[in-house]
Amino acid sequence: MGKVNASIPKGTRDFGPQEVYKRQYIIRTLREVFERFGFQPIETPAMEQLSTLTGKYGDEGDKLLFRILNSGDFLRKADAQALAEKDSQALSPSISEKGLRYDLTIPFARYVVMNQHAITLPFRRYQIQPVWRADRPQKGRYREFYQCDVDIVGTGSLLCEAELIQIYQQAFSALQLPVNILINNRKILEGLAEVIGAKDQFNALVVALDKLDKIGWEKVIEEMERNGIDRSKAEQLQQIIENSGNDLSALREALAGSAAGLKGIDEIETIFSYLNDDEKAGASFTLTLARGLDYYTGTIFEVKAKDAQMGSIGGGGRYDDLTGVFGLKEVSGVGVSFGLDRIYDVLEEKGLYPETAAQGTQVLFVNFDSEGEAAAFGYCRELRAAGFRAEVYPESAKMKKQMKYADANQIPFVILIGSEERQQGVVTLKDMATGDQSTLSLSAVIQHLQEHLA
């Protein structure tokens, strides 16, 4: 076999031990919060039927789906005409029936429909798994990344929205990461479109408005015009938004002509009424927040880390009829997602990992010779039984090499058992941070470690 270049696909990454420890720390923290709120874990397959995935994320989303080539002699069953014309898009359905999941929400909707018999609504689930998007990678954007989703389906209660805000706050508080939580309601945006008479260009309006912070009113209006919204209507929208800002009562007057808009305002007010003062302070109604995904129908959320060069690290919203496309009507759901990889990047950038995030070996036994090795192996067994993470260096290499190994792996304690120690039935314990050494019995070692390791 020829030598192949060692590489991994664009937009994917290997994670070394230190990185995995940190990722596990984030996941552990999130899971604790999720479970505190009564959410239950599920997992779904990496691949789904392509029919489950297509058409759910808009045209853009469909392009970003990773498709899995059928096994076997797939060309024999391929659409002959599409193949002859080299029409990839038309050919695709006949040679690819499966795809990698694009998010966790659609697979969850599919799960709910398929497992109706086994779950009791309302159902609270969390799910921490990778998703894949055939995007062009860049900072904070990967082709394989983890989402950590919490959703409640089977109730339209706005208590759920309030809980999700609490979950965001408690999770990021536990991670010691300051964030802004932005909240809006799709119905309010619909109300705006209705009031200015641009109901038919709702999507264009929302996509353009979402960029307001970034590009300013002039460019937003230009983009709206490009997408068929009259300039006068766009300017009317600007007027409304500048007048009311994020003030709900002012907005209520402006949207007086829209039933949907007023309902949206009612919903936001109800949600805030459930929150205490601290919680209210950490979440802000943001009229220009407009998440693109087509299925949101009510509240929408987005989370951004404060003072960080990173897009959103979380988002979500309510979808009144998510399971409808799979044949289960009138099941409302609301949920939010945490972007693990982006949270990781921000914590890394800000140096916010606690020292306890690492979970490496705590004690290394130096290997002197075959007799010492056997003694070390036995002591190591006892330390492990006592709950410590311990290992014996597997061969009697030079002491310098073994010490370097302990150093490189940030192992805080080293135990030496040479002939002298063996004769006296003791071991030498070295604290790598201070360099201090002491000769102790194993039970004294255990006591010492219990006092000095977290």
Add this chain to the structure above:
RNA sequence: GUGGCUAUAGCUCAGCAGGUUAGAGCGCUGGAUUGUGGUUCCAGAGGUCGCCGGUUCAAAUCCGGUUAGCCACCCCA
């Protein structure tokens, strides 16, 4: 899908008005120190300069192509 930048040792990079033998720091190996790492000193190994082609007496250096990575746009976690 569109645009910009980059590619030299295991890693981070220098070298590039073309010119003999391609360098540094870190890391690695050995030694100073045959029971002591992280500091210090000495020595050593390690490169078809991403790949293909062109210009030239001569290319890591200039030109074209190609591949890969990064960044931005679109969109998003």
